[in-house]
Amino acid sequence: MPLSDSKIRALVPGDKRRRVADADGLCVIVEPVHKGGGISFVGRFRFPPGRKGKQGDYRIGVYGRGVGQFSLKAAREEWERVRTWSRENQRPPTDLKKGWDDTQNSAGVHTFEEACEAWARDYSGVSDKNKPEYRRLIQNQLFPEFGASTNVKHLEWDYVHPDGRTSREWVVNYLDRTRERARTSADKQETLLRQIFANAARVNWIKDSQNPAGQKIATPKQKQQRRRNVTSYPDLKRNEVSEFFEAFNANACDGSVITRGALLLLWMTGLRVDCVVGMEWSEVDQDEGVWWVPPERLKSWEVGEDAHRVHLTDPMKDLLQRMGKLSGGERFVFPGRKKSGMPKHLNRESPNTHISNLGYKGRFQAHGIRSTVRTLAQEVCGTDDFVAALQGAWKVKDPIRQVYDRFSYLDDRRDHLIAWSDALLDFGMDIDLI
Secondary structure, rough: OOOOOOHHOOOOOOOEEEEEEOOOEEEEEEHHHHOOOEEEEEEEEOOOOOOOOEEEEEHHHEEEEEEEOOOOHHHHHHHHHHHHHHHHHHHOOOHOOOOOOOOOOOOOEEEEHHHHHHHHHHHHOOOOHHHHHHHHHHHHHHHHHHHOOOOOOHHHHOOOOOOOOOOOEEEEHHHHHHHHHHHHHHHHHHHHHHHHHHHHHHOOOOOOOHOOOOOOOHHHHHHHHHHHHHHOOOOHHHHHHHEEEEEEEEOOOOOHHHHHHHHHHHHOOOOOOHHHHOEEEEHOOOOOOEEEEEEEOOOOOOOOOOOOOEEEEOHHHHHHHHHHHHHHHOEEOOOOOOOEEEEEEEOHHHHHHHHHHHHHHOOOOOOOHHHHHHHHHHHHHOHHHHHHHOOOOOOOOOOOHHHOOOOHHHHHHHHHHHHHHHHHHHHHHOOHOO
16 A cells, blocks of 8 residues: 555654565665664665566665655655666666766776765865765765766766756756755755866866856856845844843743853853853863863864964853852863763753743844844944954954964953953843852
């Protein structure tokens, strides 16, 4: 009996791998609990067709509605496309995923996987911090779609595949589908594909004019839609900050001391949430009165750059003293729940949850503190915006200034933090309530 989405969602993983048939050889695989209990689609076939044919599975993909996943309808359509190709070309379905061609195993052939590895090794300008994200995109999105073992020449712009599509059509259709579900991921994958094939052309693995992602794929309409969907994090105006601290100090939602302490440090420093929740006691120089934030927790900073210096004002020292009574024996200043005995820092979503519980759901969130601090530091304290940006760990966007302006403005940054901490006390921030 054919499956339905409700039947698939009702499947419960057990101790063993299960195979549930749909129709025409399409099956749902339910992995056992110890392997994560995932659900995916495969097509079962015999080749040559008939009882004497060798049985095999063609993996279609993971069940779901996210990027690179398949609904039941999409899986049925994909399996029908694969079966049609197999009949017309008299080849087993698995050859379609391999990018089958008579020259597939000839000398000098380079695979799409090799092209990706060459891009990462010789061409990519992606920082070490961001490389894992791009590796995941390649492994989880691009390989399942285009095939890791596909001859890279079979992905040239006008190469015609057994299903009648050119590689350009394939890439455009894939990115359009992805863009409907996950616009940001599609943009990253488009750039990634363009660079991978540009490097393949550089080393003469494909023709220079045959990059299938060599021209912009997103249409002007899609770009406009992307811009309309980009929203900044809401901030608080000067006359709203005191109201926030009234609600914060009252703590009607009974938020934890750890989360509230992290929020106060966010307000006093204007740094990103990841910088604060991951703060370690080893980063604090009590004698010098400085917190050294490692570049690994700073967005767009390269591994190996100097740590970011934060002068500890008196209210910051007072806060850390109070946190030390709670977590002084821990690795993290703001510890979270331990998992398997391993120390964990506070969940990055905890500050947002607390702000929401204070009555600011949809109106304000932790990342909006950054823009609030940068704006009000100028308005209230008279801080120069460049100094506020430096202290908030924003990267200097002017490439000339990045290269030639090596001045660190440490005195100005210290004065800014002291003046801003004093301003927060005037707004109603009360360390004694932590």
